[in-house]
Amino acid sequence: MKRWWLLLGVLLMSAAQADRIKDLATVAGVRPNQLVGYGVVVGLDGSGDSSTLTSQSLVAMLSQLGVQLPPGTNLSAKNAAPVSLTATLPAFAKPGQLIDVTVSAMGSSKSLRGGTLLLSPLKGADGQVYAMAQGNILLGGAGASANGSSAQVNQLNAGRIPSGATVERQVPTPLGQGEYINLELTSTDFTTADRVVDAINRNIGAGTARAVDGRQIQVRAPSDSSRRVAFLSQIENLSVAPAAAAPRVIVNARTGSIVMNQMVTVENCAVAHGNLSVVIGTDNSVSQPGALSNGQTTPNANSTVSINADKGQLVNLPRSTRLSDVVKALNAVGATPQDLLSILQAMKAAGALRAELEII
Secondary structure (H helix, E strand, O other), X not given: OOOOOOEEOOOOOOOOOOEEHHHHEEEOOOOOEEEXXXXXXXXXXXXXOOOHHHHHHHHHHHHHOOOOXXXXXXXXXXXXXXXXXXXXXXXXXXXXXXXXXXXXXXOOOOOOOOOEEEEEEEEOOOOOEEEEEEEEOEOXXXXXXXXXXXXXXXXXXXXXXXXXXXXXXXXXXXXXXXXXXXXXXXXXXXXXXXXXXXXXXXXXXXXXXXXXXXXXXXXXXXXXXXXXXXXXXXXXXXXXXXXXXXXXXXXXXXXXXXXXXOOXXXXXXXXXXXXXXXXXXXXXXXXXXXXXXXXXXXXXXXXXXXXXXXXXXXXXXXXXXXXXXXXXXXXHHOOOHHHHHHHHXXXXXXXXXXXXXXXO
């Protein structure tokens, strides 16, 4: 009987343990920004893309470099490929700072190994250029082919250029407006918000912080930038005991992965599980007529279908209040990951599973 793998995840620590505020919340406005661009990779060993898109890109690039080609020229370059570029511009990034770039093939290029990205702009959502990218591409895969046989490890159509882009434009990142800054919890929780406000007022001073809602906390901060940075450093290192997480089970139906936190419990119930399998087989044969019979050779396909149903036993799952006991109870059912999804859904519908069930 197949065993399913259960991934145990603890989403939040218990209330008896404390986290820093910097682990529970972020400062509003202090966020990264996504950049995207288009470029051409050259220097490929015959693994490029000879499509019209590549030809047009090369003609446009050469024209910018002062090389004028006759109208209608079609460059069939198997050593070049059009690529998409993505990067993350961190908060407070200054011109001249280097950031990493991810390069992904857009066309039919089989590999970007050994390629070099030519100078390409990276734009933000507002259409402005914030960085320029260029450099040699590093791949985490490997591949080889000979006489029609090939072998490949990992992905060859996407790679990275470490420190491959230079920031050219700064994104303004205000630390709050006026005399206030806002803290935003990573997850909405009224209990945690109340405890964060209490920790700040107790250590900094009464009336310093107030909760706007279950996610946002408004904090009175110094107006001087240097003092405000020191003030934020003091706040983010305060310890807060977050509220216990709600019981939750997350199931990835595609991979069979299951993650549950420590608050999941199971009530006493009985579960019966049986496996149903359908097997289809085909026997291909050829009907060969006798000599001088003027008959024709005819292929025949004989298919057989069989259905096997395993008898499922009724398994009693006792009430479990600890995560380890829940795991033992579910393992006792002996279901595959695909079967376990329907079992958890049935237990949830019957009120035996005390958790929120999410399928991704």
